[in-house]
């Protein structure tokens with residue numbers, strides 16, 4: 001199973017060196033970034049220059065600090081599909097290279113880029129909830145964690161686990177009814193519970209969840225999805241032959 005490349009999803013990114021995100025249309029890592037516009041905020045260079053000049057006759061390059069928003073398009077080199085991207089842009093001074101450094105923190109992708117591959121066997125009801133979680137990852141990690149919990153609910157629906165008031169009861173029911181049928185069940189159940197807890201944490205008031213925590217959730221989810229819907233799960237293949245042994 002391919003590992004999730006977390007550094008592709010941890011902000012900020014250097015503007016001239018964006019990660020090779022996968023195209024949501026053809027799933028190749030072939031998106032290239034084309035900037036459309038930068039919108040300056042009141043912290044623009046000219047504004048800050050003026051401010052410093054008012055108080056000092058000297059101007060140093062490290063006074064450059066620019067915040068604003070950006071709008072761009074990611075274009076796929078292979079299928080020519082396009083993805084809208086926007087977020088925050090910042091220019092700082094790079095002391096090592098003695099030049100300005102421009103970084104981007106995206107908050108929006110449309111259509112959303114995928115944080116892990118969703119294989120063709122995943123039912124649409126589950127897939128839709130996963131893509132909803134991908135969509136919110138950049139903007140609101142608490143809301144994203146909540147969507148990951150919704151994916152767990154959708155998996156329980158798909159596995160026809162009876163409707164119960166609480167998700168932990170549904171996961172227990174799923175474990176009970178599948179004890180002889182699913183390989184890796186103990187691990188799957190543990191990961192489902194972990195994502196239920198991450199989702200709950202996102203719903204409670206308190207410290208907002210970090211991107212790292214949400215990526216933990218996605219990594220657990222990716223494993224569950226591959227175990228339950230993956231075509232090439234070696235454990236399941238082995239289990240099939242093992243159960244036929246003389």
Ligand SMILES: [Zn+2]
Nearest residue numbers: 023026076079
């Ligand atoms: Zn493409």
